[in-house]
Amino acid sequence: MDIESFRKQGKEVIDNICDYYQNLDQIPPMSVVKPGYLYKIIPHEPPEEPESFEDVQQDLQSKIMPGITHWQSGNFFGWFPSSNSFPSMIGDMYSNMLNIVGFNWICSPAVTELETMMTDWLGKLIGLDKRFLAVNPDGTEGQGGGSIQGSASEAIIVAMIAGREMTLDRHRGDNIEAEIDGMRHRLVAYFSDQTHCSGQKASNIIGCKACIIPSDEDYRLTGDALLDAIRRDKAAGLIPFFVCGTFGTTNTTAIDDLVGIADVAEAEKLWFHVDAAYAGSALSCPEFRPLASGIERADSFNFNTHKWMLISFECSVMWVADSTHLVNALSIQREYLPRVKGEKTFVKDYRNWQLPLGRRFGALKLWFMMRMHGATGIRANIREDVKQAKWLEEKLLEDGRFEIMAPVVFGLVVFRIKPAAITSTKILPIDECVTNKANIDLVKAIHADNRVFLVGTNIKGKDVVRVSIGSTIGTQQHVENLLDVVLQLTTSVIEQWS
Amino acid sequence: MDIESFRKQGKEVIDNICDYYQNLDQIPPMSVVKPGYLYKIIPHEPPEEPESFEDVQQDLQSKIMPGITHWQSGNFFGWFPSSNSFPSMIGDMYSNMLNIVGFNWICSPAVTELETMMTDWLGKLIGLDKRFLAVNPDGTEGQGGGSIQGSASEAIIVAMIAGREMTLDRHRGDNIEAEIDGMRHRLVAYFSDQTHCSGQKASNIIGCKACIIPSDEDYRLTGDALLDAIRRDKAAGLIPFFVCGTFGTTNTTAIDDLVGIADVAEAEKLWFHVDAAYAGSALSCPEFRPLASGIERADSFNFNTHKWMLISFECSVMWVADSTHLVNALSIQREYLPRVKGEKTFVKDYRNWQLPLGRRFGALKLWFMMRMHGATGIRANIREDVKQAKWLEEKLLEDGRFEIMAPVVFGLVVFRIKPAAITSTKILPIDECVTNKANIDLVKAIHADNRVFLVGTNIKGKDVVRVSIGSTIGTQQHVENLLDVVLQLTTSVIEQWS
Numbered sequence: 003m004d005i006e007s008f009r010k011q012g013k014e015v016i017d018n019i020c021d022y023y024q025n026l027d028q029i030p031p032m033s034v035v036k037p038g039y040l041y042k043i044i045p046h047e048p049p050e051e052p053e054s055f056e057d058v059q060q061d062l063q064s065k066i067m068p069g070i071t072h073w074q075s076g077n078f079f080g081w082f083p084s085s086n087s088f089p090s091m092i093g094d095m096y097s098n099m100l101n102i103v104g105f106n107w108i109c110s111p112a113v114t115e116l117e118t119m120m121t122d123w124l125g126k127l128i129g130l131d132k133r134f135l136a137v138n139p140d141g142t143e144g145q146g147g148g149s150i151q152g153s154a155s156e157a158i159i160v161a162m163i164a165g166r167e168m169t170l171d172r173h174r175g176d177n178i179e180a181e182i183d184g185m186r187h188r189l190v191a192y193f194s195d196q197t198h199c200s201g202q203k204a205s206n207i208i209g210c211k212a213c214i215i216p217s218d219e220d221y222r223l224t225g226d227a228l229l230d231a232i233r234r235d236k237a238a239g240l241i242p243f244f245v246c247g248t249f250g251t252t253n254t255t256a257i258d259d260l261v262g263i264a265d266v267a268e269a270e271k272l273w274f275h276v277d278a279a280y281a282g283s284a285l286s287c288p289e290f291r292p293l294a295s296g297i298e299r300a301d302s303f304n305f306n307t308h309k310w311m312l313i314s315f316e317c318s319v320m321w322v323a324d325s326t327h328l329v330n331a332l333s334i335q336r337e338y339l340p341r342v343k344g345e346k347t348f349v350k351d352y353r354n355w356q357l358p359l360g361r362r363f364g365a366l367k368l369w370f371m372m373r374m375h376g377a378t379g380i381r382a383n384i385r386e387d388v389k390q391a392k393w394l395e396e397k398l399l400e401d402g403r404f405e406i407m408a409p410v411v412f413g414l415v416v417f418r419i420k421p422a423a424i425t426s427t428k429i430l431p432i433d434e435c436v437t438n439k440a441n442i443d444l445v446k447a448i449h450a451d452n453r454v455f456l457v458g459t460n461i462k463g464k465d466v467v468r469v470s471i472g473s474t475i476g477t478q479q480h481v482e483n484l485l486d487v488v489l490q491l492t493t494s495v496i497e498q499w500s
Numbered sequence: 501m502d503i504e505s506f507r508k509q510g511k512e513v514i515d516n517i518c519d520y521y522q523n524l525d526q527i528p529p530m531s532v533v534k535p536g537y538l539y540k541i542i543p544h545e546p547p548e549e550p551e552s553f554e555d556v557q558q559d560l561q562s563k564i565m566p567g568i569t570h571w572q573s574g575n576f577f578g579w580f581p582s583s584n585s586f587p588s589m590i591g592d593m594y595s596n597m598l599n600i601v602g603f604n605w606i607c608s609p610a611v612t613e614l615e616t617m618m619t620d621w622l623g624k625l626i627g628l629d630k631r632f633l634a635v636n637p638d639g640t641e642g643q644g645g646g647s648i649q650g651s652a653s654e655a656i657i658v659a660m661i662a663g664r665e666m667t668l669d670r671h672r673g674d675n676i677e678a679e680i681d682g683m684r685h686r687l688v689a690y691f692s693d694q695t696h697c698s699g700q701k702a703s704n705i706i707g708c709k710a711c712i713i714p715s716d717e718d719y720r721l722t723g724d725a726l727l728d729a730i731r732r733d734k735a736a737g738l739i740p741f742f743v744c745g746t747f748g749t750t751n752t753t754a755i756d757d758l759v760g761i762a763d764v765a766e767a768e769k770l771w772f773h774v775d776a777a778y779a780g781s782a783l784s785c786p787e788f789r790p791l792a793s794g795i796e797r798a799d800s801f802n803f804n805t806h807k808w809m810l811i812s813f814e815c816s817v818m819w820v821a822d823s824t825h826l827v828n829a830l831s832i833q834r835e836y837l838p839r840v841k842g843e844k845t846f847v848k849d850y851r852n853w854q855l856p857l858g859r860r861f862g863a864l865k866l867w868f869m870m871r872m873h874g875a876t877g878i879r880a881n882i883r884e885d886v887k888q889a890k891w892l893e894e895k896l897l898e899d900g901r902f903e904i905m906a907p908v909v910f911g912l913v914v915f916r917i918k919p920a921a922i923t924s925t926k927i928l929p930i931d932e933c934v935t936n937k938a939n940i941d942l943v944k945a946i947h948a949d950n951r952v953f954l955v956g957t958n959i960k961g962k963d964v965v966r967v968s969i970g971s972t973i974g975t976q977q978h979v980e981n982l983l984d985v986v987l988q989l990t991t992s993v994i995e996q997w998s
Binding site for chain 1: 501503504505506507509510511513514515516517518520521522531533535536537538539542544545546547548549550551552553555556560564565566567568569570571572579582584585586587589590592593594596597598599600601605606607608609610611613614616617620621622624625635639650651652653654657661664681682684685696697698700701704705706707708806812813814829830832846847855856857858860864867868870871872873874875876877
């Protein structure tokens with residue numbers, strides 16, 4: 003494909019993208035293909051000779067699209083949003099054009115420097131404490147700073163590695179290296195039963211123990227529960243080194259007792275990481291910041307702009323208050339990886355802030371998005387989603403058949419058909435087990451109906467329905483349609499049971 | 501930015517991309533900005549109100565582009581190529597359009613199934629042993645398969661985690677879990693001094709020991725050297741569990757003694773990973789496959805399509821012969837992550853094959869590229885680069901002033917001004933130290949000249965010049981220009997010394 007063909011066909015792709023977004027309301031949000039569908043309809047070997055753009059394009063429509071669940075649809079309310087925007091897409095097109103492997107400053111100074119500046123922009127946008135910023139107001143280097151990770155999972159791994167380094171380093175003064183080595187398998191990290199599963203996975207990856215602490219009745223990890231667990235583990239000879247607090251859990255968007263956790267982490271010298279993967283975006287609106295009290299005392303903080311801040315997957319931004327332990331743990335020097343001597347602030351080797359070596363020009367889409375939406379546009383997008391979520395909560399309560407399972411704070415509404423709404427002549431009594439079955443049936447009915455898409459989850463034994471509002475092109479009308487579907491199918495489900 | 505604005509401005513972006521590629525020969529390949537340049541010319545806060553596309557576009561040209569080193573230029577010969585193609589870019593545009601977070605099959609069946617099929621296509625394209633393929637010829641599930649990782653670094657981490665699981669699992673029969681835990685810090689992984697630094701970094705990340713074995717005079721890790729190291733470590737109470745062989749090292753594209761390593765790995769029950777990050781692409785040409793003997797006995801194999809196979813960064817494909825230990829080590833179940841019951845082959849949960857949870861629709865760009873280039877196009881691209889590299893080697897030898905430091909097998913030419921070519925009335929004798937300085941000066945002179953870009957490296961104490969041929973738009977003419985620059989500046993450097 004030569005330049006002039008791309009000039010023509012690239013524009014066709016732009017048209018196709020626009021048409022896709024224009025027609026999303028006409029497409030059922032969920033793919034209904036059966037496992038193995040694609041194997042039956044595409045060849046099992048790569049073609050020997052080149053095929054035309056038109057042929058691939060046609061197969062994209064006829065063979066790939068049926069296997070797509072449409073995360074960008076206004077009718078998609080599954081998991082958390084994967085919000086996108088045209089400015090972000092443009093940024094990524096340019097990033098692809100340049101196709102830089104930005105493992106250090108020399109690879110392309112703009113890649114490093116724009117990342118430093120965009121993570122500072124973003125930190126300021128969400129009101130992050132200045133200890134997390136890379137550049138001080140006088141232009142000198144801060145101790146901390148942000149960097150773009152692939153995902154919140156990688157951010158937790160990186161934070162745990164920094165925390166491990168911090169803890170082992172503290173013991174290095176008094177011990178020989180072999181003793182330090184012997185401490186490694188006694189290291190323990192703390193999560194709650196509502197922490198994202200990536201915490202436990204990260205523990206498996208770095209090879210430490212994970213202690214999963216039961217959350218309280220509001221699904222929160224508390225400082226008191228953390229302290230109890232630490233005391234028990236220390237008595238058993240373990241070495242606590244890390245705790246993850248969550249600002250907006252996956253199941254209910256609960257907010258952990260961040261102040262209580264910070265107190266314990268300080269006293270016990272734990273690395274305190276805050277995972278705000280989803281809800282961090284809301285901090286762009288000042289009215290949400292009181293909820294985030296305690297974050298200013300964390301060692302690291304992370305949120306996914308690709309969830310709820312109009313950035314295409316993947317772009318997870320992680321800040322540390324002090325990069326020393328992080329860089330010590332992750333830096334490797336080689337002769338083919340030169341380092342520029344100069345002002346440290348602007349020649350950050352971000353490869354030492356992350357797991358891999360290479361990195362995309364990820365800051366470019368942040369730059370396009372933040373400039374073309376402006377802070378007001380970003381805030382308006384969040385506020386509109388929260389307004390729609392509150393509206394949905396109100397209507398569900400008005401209906402009388404539902405209970406809301408957790409406070410609606412952001413864009414997530416978690417509810418279930420309440421036991422009292424289920425009447426049955428066949429099954430008695432209407433206990434939690436029956437209620438669970440009815441709610442699982444409701445989710446199944448919504449999937450079968452396929453006008454809207456959402457997923458269920460299970461919170462402490464209760465099967466519930468989970469509506470996540472945040473599609474970039476979603477409107478109040480989409481939420482009203484969702485409500486219609488839910489009310490109608492709830493009636494069917496209850497009828498089937500009665 | 502609404503749909504119709506994107507329809508218009510997205511097409512402008514396509515034009516800009518085409519113009520960029522058309523004009524690359526007119527632009528010096530290396531950025532010459534000074535650290536901190538960007539901080540001085542862009543605001544330190546995000547804008548409150550939205551700005552226009554035109555304004556951002558203009559700033560991209562005037563403020564970002566000066567900070568870019570042009571990896572796509574035909575005059576870029578640095579590190580390893582970051583080869584790209586228009587079909588890959590189109591695939592990525594569609595991936596961005598759909599913006600799916602594909603953590604399991606249900607998120608979009610096509611994301612999982614196309615990945616299974618494209619990694620099999622790619623495996624067949626490079627002649628990989630059938631034990632690495634996901635689907636058997638009869639359509640049933642294989643034990644192995646490929647998956648898309650971000651980078652070769654992540655592939656090594658993942659392989660090491662699988663290897664650790666395999667080794668600890670073998671001890672589980674005879675030991676209680678606490679004893680298994682106590683083994684963790686005695687685990688040791690093997691690399692050579694020419695293995696990519698990501699091996700040592702991965703060891704730091706997963707918290708095991710790394711043993712760096714000296715390579716032989718041809719820069720290869722041999723089975724004998726590995727066996728010696730293992731015997732020594734076992735005598736010291738360590739537990740060998742992993743070895744990384746390299747097919748095409750970073751410094752010289754040396755190929756380790758893969759057969760010898762496979763023998764030792766089998767006998768000692770080590771996980772054998774082959775890192776072919778750069779040179780793996782060459783295996784699309786059958787004439788290179790005899791060099792890869794031994795790979796068929798590896799436990800895992802990886803190469804970066806984003807290096808030399810016309811795919812934009814990042815897309816590193818990793819195959820395992822048996823996914824059991826990998827999935828056991830990396831799978832975490834949660835109620836919001838449902839799994840489809842069905843034909844296992846096509847509902848792979850690739851999140852259990854990698855470090856993060858979420859994943860892009862990466863297979864789409866592989867599909868566009870492999871179809872629109874065809875196997876013949878992919879092979880032609882490799883063969884043309886190798887031909888240019890051999891031509892350059894020949895011309896450098898003809899000149900008489902250079903020595904070639906390692907066999908030119910792929911697209912990399914590593915050479916230096918030889919001691920005998922340096923005459924000096926000021927400095928005597930012309931020893932290795934002087935020769936090193938002359939060659940460092942040559943690299944500096946090439947950077948200052950900035951008609952072409954390359955980097956130097958140091959191989960076992962010798963400073964050398966490294967020319968990596970593989971730019972997608974690079975031609976024989978670009979290599980001829982490079983030769984002119986090298987010859988001319990070598991004369992200047994030698995004159996300065998004499």
